Amino acid sequence: MTDAALTPxxxxxxxFHRNQQAIAPWLFLAPGILFFLFYVIxxxxxxxGLSLYEWxxxxxxEYVGLRHYEDLYWEWxxxxxxxxxxxxxxxxxxLYLLAIPGGLFIALFLNQTVAGIRLYKxxxxxxxxxxxxxxxxxxxxxxxxxxxxxNTMLGAVGLGPINLLGNENTVTYGIILAGLWPQTAYCMxxxxxxxxxxxxxxxxxxxxxxxxxxxxxxxxxxxxxxPATFIAFVVTIIGALRSFDLISIMTAGGPFGSxxxxxxxxxxxxxSEYGFRMGYGAAIAVVLFLIMMVFIAYFLWSxxxxxxxx
Amino acid sequence: MFPKPxxxxxxxxQTLYKTALPVALLLWLAPLLAVALFSxxxxxDFSNANYWGLPSAFAVAENYGAVFLQSDMxxxxxxxxMITIPTVIGAVALSCMTGFALGIxxxxxxxxxxxxxVAGNFVPFQILMVPVRDLTLxxxxxxxxxxxxxxxxxxxxxxxxxxxxxxxxxxxxxxxxAARVEGISEWRIFWYVVLPLMxxxxxxxxxxxxxxxxxxxxxAVVLTQGPESQPVTAGITAFNxxxxxxxxxxxxxxxxxxxxxxxxxxxxxxxxxxxxxxxxVK
Numbered sequence: 010m011t012d013a014a015l016t017p018x019x020x021x022x023x024x025f026h027r028n029q030q031a032i033a034p035w036l037f038l039a040p041g042i043l044f045f046l047f048y049v050i051x052x053x054x055x056x057x058g059l060s061l062y063e064w065x066x067x068x069x070x071e072y073v074g075l076r077h078y079e080d081l082y083w084e085w086x087x088x089x090x091x092x093x094x095x096x097x098x099x100x101x102x103x104l105y106l107l108a109i110p111g112g113l114f115i116a117l118f119l120n121q122t123v124a125g126i127r128l129y130k131x132x133x134x135x136x137x138x139x140x141x142x143x144x145x146x147x148x149x150x151x152x153x154x155x156x157x158x159x160n161t162m163l164g165a166v167g168l169g170p171i172n173l174l175g176n177e178n179t180v181t182y183g184i185i186l187a188g189l190w191p192q193t194a195y196c197m198x199x200x201x202x203x204x205x206x207x208x209x210x211x212x213x214x215x216x217x218x219x220x221x222x223x224x225x226x227x228x229x230x231x232x233x234x235x236p237a238t239f240i241a242f243v244v245t246i247i248g249a250l251r252s253f254d255l256i257s258i259m260t261a262g263g264p265f266g267s268x269x270x271x272x273x274x275x276x277x278x279x280x281s282e283y284g285f286r287m288g289y290g291a292a293i294a295v296v297l298f299l300i301m302m303v304f305i306a307y308f309l310w311s312x313x314x315x316x317x318x319x
Numbered sequence: 320m321f322p323k324p325x326x327x328x329x330x331x332x333q334t335l336y337k338t339a340l341p342v343a344l345l346l347w348l349a350p351l352l353a354v355a356l357f358s359x360x361x362x363x364d365f366s367n368a369n370y371w372g373l374p375s376a377f378a379v380a381e382n383y384g385a386v387f388l389q390s391d392m393x394x395x396x397x398x399x400x401m402i403t404i405p406t407v408i409g410a411v412a413l414s415c416m417t418g419f420a421l422g423i424x425x426x427x428x429x430x431x432x433x434x435x436x437v438a439g440n441f442v443p444f445q446i447l448m449v450p451v452r453d454l455t456l457x458x459x460x461x462x463x464x465x466x467x468x469x470x471x472x473x474x475x476x477x478x479x480x481x482x483x484x485x486x487x488x489x490x491x492x493x494x495x496x497a498a499r500v501e502g503i504s505e506w507r508i509f510w511y512v513v514l515p516l517m518x519x520x521x522x523x524x525x526x527x528x529x530x531x532x533x534x535x536x537x538x539a540v541v542l543t544q545g546p547e548s549q550p551v552t553a554g555i556t557a558f559n560x561x562x563x564x565x566x567x568x569x570x571x572x573x574x575x576x577x578x579x580x581x582x583x584x585x586x587x588x589x590x591x592x593x594x595x596x597x598x599x600v601k
Contacts, residue, residue: 026504030424033505037420038432041413041476048473049439052450059449066449121325123337131588132344135351138584139577140534142552146559146573150357150566151350156370158353190350195595202596204321212321230321237599247441254536258556275445280452280541287449294445305441309434316430 053298060292066285077292086289087278090266094274097181098250098300101270104185105192105249109241112196113234117226119197120204130201137194145258148187149174174260177267184255184268192248196241203237204230243308250301271297358382358570365566382571390561391546392572395554399579402464402471402550403532407525409472410479414524415517417476418483419509423495433484440477444537447474455542462544470542471532479524482597486520487513523594526587530580551576 025032060077064070080086119130136144151158154172163169173183207230215229231238253272256262262269262277269277271293277283279290325336345352360369361378369375386392421433451470452461460466490513498508539553546554555576562568584591 029505030499031426034420034424034426034429037416037509041417041436041480042432044413044469044473045436045439045476047454048451048470049442049447049477050435052447052454053442055450056446056448066453117322118343120320120322121336122320123325123340129340129344131585133347134584135348135581138530138580139351140536140552140580142534142536142555143573143577146555146569147350147354150570151353156368158349158371161371198592199596199599202592202599206600207321209320225321237596240596240599251443253444257536257540272443272445276448276537279449290445291449294443294448297443298446301441301443305438308441309438312434312437313430 056291056294056298059288060295062288064287066279066287070288073288077289080289081292081296090269090274091293093266094269094271097268097270098297100181101185101188101249101252102246104182105188105245105252106242108189108192108196108245109238111189111193112198112241113200115193115197116200116204120201130198134194134198136191137198139191141188141191141254142258144187144191145255148183148190148255149259152183175264177264180260180264180268184252184259187259188248188252188255192245195244199237199241200234203234207233239311246304247301250297250304271300354570354573357566358574360567362565362567365564378567382567383575385568386571386575390558390568390572391554392551392558392575394546395549395551396575396579398464398546398548398554399533399550399552402467403529405468406471406475406532407528409468410475410528411521411524413472413476414479414483415514415521416509417480418487419513421480421484422487422490423492423513433480436477436480440474440481448541452541461542462548464543464548467538467542467548467550470538471535475528475531479528482524482594483517483520485597486517490516519590519593522587523590523597526583526591527594529583530591533580 059070061072061074062070063073063076081091084091115133119126119133150156152160152173154160154170154175159173160170163171171179173179211229211233212225215225220229251272252270253276256268256270256273257276260268262273275290275293275297278286278293325333328336356374357370359377359379359382360374361376361381364370364372364375367375417436421429455461455466455470458466458469460469494512494516495508498512503512533550534552535550536552539550543549543553546557549557555572558572559569562572
């Protein structure tokens with residue numbers, strides 16, 4: 010796209026030249042916006058629409074209004090699926106937040122300047138770089154009741170064996186623990202970066218005032234780590250509500266659907282051997298979307314306040 | 320420095336710290352080290368229930384050889400590269416332009432377009448799943464690498480735009496004003512003035528997107544089916560059903576699948592972390 014390509018005639022050239030600062034941003038935005046509209050924004054609205062229809066993905070779609078939502082609310086179609094998924098989502102959300110203090114703890118532990126500390130930091134960050142699929146496999150073997158490392162360790166102290174993933178009451182905790190591994194690493198890296206930028210003068214001033222340990226952390230360090238904490242909250246909350254890979258790999262929602270979350274339940278309903286109930290699946294997706302939208306709106310509002318300050 | 324540098328503490332505390340480091344690391348990586356150990360054991364060890372003893376022999380060549388020569392693994396790896404690399408190029412190219420437009424120009428609706436990209440980047444995949452699958456089917460791209468690439472480019476543009484726009488806003492605006500006074504066209508300002516300054520952001524985004532896309536599992540399952548187009552994340556699950564009880568091969572396969580992003584991370588560590596922690600420091 011050179012000037013020559015844009016200037017077939019003199020008049021156009023001057024018109025474009027006069028207005029180029031008004032037109033240019035839209036030309037730069039066009040390809041990105043088009044892609045994003047077709048693959049992200051329109052599909053959201055289509056899913057809302059689809060949730061009002063009965064559709065198997067192939068034949069005619071039949072309008073059913075809000076029936077899918079009623080079915081979900083009363084659990085008329087899948088007994089004990091929707092509320093168990095919802096309950097597990099809440100569990101994920103609450104327990105996943107442990108990654109934030111966990112990451113801060115490891116960051117404080119590693120925030121030293123001894124020889125080789127850089128390599129330690131990288132190796133601690135390792136779990137975040139590998140795929141959740143591999144994390145899921147690794148933890149499945151870790152928990153395995155016959156040969157897993159966990160039960161080998163428990164056996165050494167005379168406990169166990171426990172079958173964490175085979176028990177309806179413990180399975181979700183087992184999967185969340187696997188998810189906390191990479192997520193804690195992510196929060197750790199955020200805090201390590203934040204700790205690098207902490208103002209040394211304030212620390213000195215605090216030390217002169219006799220602040221130590223916990224008090225120093227709470228009153229002087231944490232306020233300066235606020236931006237890192239904000240990002241840690243955003244990525245952890247989104248990560249918790251998006252959890253799908255680990256559940257799919259480790260238990261496929263089992264045993265007896267006890268480890269399902271909304272994201273997995275939706276996938277099961279719309280794209281698996283349990284049939285292709287696209288409309289019903291879309292209704293589940295809409296519920297999950299609305300839950301996430303509460304958080305997204307809050308994040309955007311925080312960003313908007315930041316923007317206004319600048 | 321917080322906490323207090325360990326050098327200022329007693330000798331005992333220093334020794335304790337230096338012992339605690341490797342112990343903590345071993346515990347932290349234990350699940351992964353176990354898999355690494357499994358991957359060098361011969362199959363016979365597993366049938367003899369020798370899970371945790373020393374390997375009776377080192378079977379590195381046999382196990383990894385089997386993964387590379389007797390399974391679909393190389394094909395899945397190649398697919399992953401063929402999906403990941405075009406996605407990185409496409410998403411970075413689009414977001415250089417969108418980030419430039421949103422970061423440099425003041426026009427009505429600027430912030431709303433920016434928020435559309437940010438919000439879209441956070442939505443749950445399930446709300447897109449059925450319509451995106453239909454769109455891909457209609458385009459005749461279901462079960463092709465192209466179908467997967469197009470979606471990934473579009474979706475990643477959200478995150479990349481957020482990143483690029485914030486990066487560009489931190490650049491000295493006088494440069495652009497000076498160029499405008501010289502009468503340089505907007506396209507040339509983008510190409511010759513701003514783009515060269517964006518190199519660190521481009522590097523950071525490239526490594527991050529490479530990792531995200533390489534590790535994607537959900538869309539691989541939704542949009543592709545067989546070894547001819549599936550990336551390694553979906554492939555490893557097929558591998559899993561094929562070699563269910565052959566832990567030595569499964570372990571080797573999993574490690575191979577995890578390796579490229581790990582290598583990328585170690586090569587480009589600085590950029591990777593700069594990208595992930597953007598905004599963590601004011």
